[in-house]
Amino acid sequence: MNRHIVVRFAPSPNGLLHLGHAYAAMMAHDFARERGGQFLLRIEDIDSARSRPQFVEAILADLQWLGLEWDGDVIFQSDRLASYAEAVERLKDMNLLYRCFCTRTSMRQEQEAGSQAEGPDGPIYAGTCRHLDPEIASARAETEPHSWRLDVTKAAAMTGPLEWLDERHGTRVTREGALGDVVIVPKDTAVAYHLAVTLDDARDGITHVVRGDDLFASTDIHRLLQALLDLPTPIYYHHPLLLDESGTKLAKSRDSASLSVLRTAGHNGHELVDRLRTGNFPVGISLLAS
Numbered sequence: 001m002n003r004h005i006v007v008r009f010a011p012s013p014n015g016l017l018h019l020g021h022a023y024a025a026m027m028a029h030d031f032a033r034e035r036g037g038q039f040l041l042r043i044e045d046i047d048s049a050r051s052r053p054q055f056v057e058a059i060l061a062d063l064q065w066l067g068l069e070w071d072g073d074v075i076f077q078s079d080r081l082a083s084y085a086e087a088v089e090r091l092k093d094m095n096l097l098y099r100c101f102c103t104r105t106s107m108r109q110e111q112e113a114g115s116q117a118e119g120p121d122g123p124i125y126a127g128t129c130r131h132l133d134p135e136i137a138s139a140r141a142e143t144e145p146h147s148w149r150l151d152v153t154k155a156a157a158m159t160g161p162l163e164w165l166d167e168r169h170g171t172r173v174t175r176e177g178a179l180g181d182v183v184i185v186p187k188d189t190a191v192a193y194h195l196a197v198t199l200d201d202a203r204d205g206i207t208h209v210v211r212g213d214d215l216f217a218s219t220d221i222h223r224l225l226q227a228l229l230d231l232p233t234p235i236y237y238h239h240p241l242l243l244d245e246s247g248t249k250l251a252k253s254r255d256s257a258s259l260s261v262l263r264t265a266g267h268n269g270h271e272l273v274d275r276l277r278t279g280n281f282p283v284g285i286s287l288l289a290s
């Protein structure tokens, strides 16, 4: 085994996996195995409101059914909350986080008023709370729910220009503005995806992050967080996404055919992976060219 290559599959247990996840898991698994490396499974269950134990069980059963074996114990983000809290404190000490009191409604209103630009993950936060007086903000925090956002402009000024390498797309120079001031601590959970994933990829010794093109823009934020927190930068490989017959990305929320339905109906998971591997996709499924 080549201990210098470590890859992971990192699903969130907030729904059933679909064909797009099977493709992503296969890409990460094969990337590791073809290079004699390790393949880890990390369950990203930090969102306690949406994560469910039955989805964790289904993920494990789906991967076994697909024949995509992982190395070592399954890693759970919910076991690591203390390390995320420590990093949040560090970012606060660096004066890079600010409290945000905006609600879904107030942000929708801003969007309707045209003050939010559109980003790859939806409207970009307009920065309404960025310049709140810290004393006023801390008084409001006594009674008002709030999240903590990263001041990406300030953070980027601190780090200077940053680069990262994608084996498929080439070298990138970060454009931290692409996603705006992302949430680091949501209102109702301990930590948001961007910080948890960045810390864990470093902690798990991930050398190559293999994941879908939908997370491409997020990598600029992850690269920024790596620079701020003195973490190593893995190499990235963002693979194309699967589309359904209407040309739409497969998504949990739209109830795209789940793997567990195919599994319990007696389909052969190994054969399915082989079809995905060779590009012989099930009827109606295609790859988004990018």
Ligand code: GLU
Pocket (backbone or CB within 6 Å): 009, 010, 011, 012, 044, 197, 210, 211, 215
């Ligand atoms: N947990 C994330 C998801 O299920 C993926 C994390 C990643 O691969 O960076 O969308």
